[in-house]
Amino acid sequence: MKQTLDWQVASIKDIKPETATVKSFTLTLPAWMRHRAGQHYDIRLTAEDGYQAQRSYSIASEPEREGEVDLTVERINDGEVSTYMHEVLLPGDRIEARGPIGGYFVWEAAMAEPLLLIAGGSGVVPLMSMIRHRAAAGARNPTCLLYSSRNFEDIIYYNELEKLRATNGGLQIFHTLTRSQPSGWKGYARRIDPEMLKEVAQPLGKSVQVFICGPTLLVEGVANALVKIGIKSDQIRTERFGPTGG
Ligand SMILES: Cc1cc2nc3c(=O)[nH]c(=O)nc-3n(C[C@H](O)[C@H](O)[C@H](O)COP(=O)(O)OP(=O)(O)OC[C@H]3O[C@@H](n4cnc5c(N)ncnc54)[C@H](O)[C@@H]3O)c2cc1C
Numbered sequence: 001m002k003q004t005l006d007w008q009v010a011s012i013k014d015i016k017p018e019t020a021t022v023k024s025f026t027l028t029l030p031a032w033m034r035h036r037a038g039q040h041y042d043i044r045l046t047a048e049d050g051y052q053a054q055r056s057y058s059i060a061s062e063p064e065r066e067g068e069v070d071l072t073v074e075r076i077n078d079g080e081v082s083t084y085m086h087e088v089l090l091p092g093d094r095i096e097a098r099g100p101i102g103g104y105f106v107w108e109a110a111m112a113e114p115l116l117l118i119a120g121g122s123g124v125v126p127l128m129s130m131i132r133h134r135a136a137a138g139a140r141n142p143t144c145l146l147y148s149s150r151n152f153e154d155i156i157y158y159n160e161l162e163k164l165r166a167t168n169g170g171l172q173i174f175h176t177l178t179r180s181q182p183s184g185w186k187g188y189a190r191r192i193d194p195e196m197l198k199e200v201a202q203p204l205g206k207s208v209q210v211f212i213c214g215p216t217l218l219v220e221g222v223a224n225a226l227v228k229i230g231i232k233s234d235q236i237r238t239e240r241f242g243p244t245g246g
Contacts, residue, residue: 004033008097012090012095025089028067032067035069038106039102039106041059042054042099043096059100072122105239114144116146117131118147119213123214123241142203144203193225197229
């Protein structure tokens with residue numbers, strides 16, 4: 001039987017630009033297994049001389065989609081694996097992958113508690129899998145995404161999130177733009193802070209389940225601030241993507 005830690009050769013079915021520095025890759029997997037929203041795949045590259053590089057990428061798609069997964073990758077300047085994926089991979093190419101991996105940072109539509117999802121940059125990827133899963137499963141638990149991006153153009157999945165907000169009962173989306181804001185911007189315009197967290201978290205009540213994902217500093221700052229405003233640490237799950245978020 002196929003194990004999630006076995007490597008398999010995935011085919012790149014499609015590549016879709018999301019922003020100037022972010023692309024989504026649809027991988028067709030010969031030994032696909034249903035994932036839980038929040039899990040990731042490992043990707044491994046092997047050079048001709050045998051040198052290997054391996055990185056983790058969260059699954060962006062909902063578990064209901066069979067046979068394939070979407071990974072959404074931000075190109076990190078000088079990054080070994082992300083620049084290869086952005087600049088070299090083409091539809092039809094093959095790439096080694098293993099997964100789905102992870103059992104802690106996961107959300108299932110059967111979990112009925114209110115949900116607070118907090119993302120910085122590409123940290124929105126596993127949270128998007130949760131939002132897509134919530135929509136596909138027809139869940140109606142109150143859900144709020146607080147998403148921090150540098151500029152409006154850097155927001156990943158903006159149009160899809162707007163559509164889901166309009167069509168999915170109980171889904172609220174708050175953006176904060178930390179560097180520049182378009183004229184007439186009505187969202188937040190600063191880094192996530194305790195006051196902002198109070199505004200978005202308190203309406204969700206005491207049983208809220210929280211998932212935070214993004215650059216290490218953002219994740220740690222937000223988790224500490226949530227504890228200070230009275231959310232118990234066992235209601236908070238975190239996933240750290242990397243050093244700074246670029
Ligand atoms: C569980 C998990 C899930 C992840 N999911 C995603 C995802 O869905 N999408 C995604 O784009 N990334 C994701 N990441 C980050 C990803 O695994 C890589 O770290 C990232 O793509 C950089 O790899 P690289 O080989 O391009 O850069 P490297 O060659 O590893 O690094 C190049 C330079 O960039 C710095 N750096 C490394 N990682 C980051 C980072 N994340 N942010 C900013 N600077 C960095 C390094 O310190 C170094 O200076 C995830 C990480 C984890 C642990």
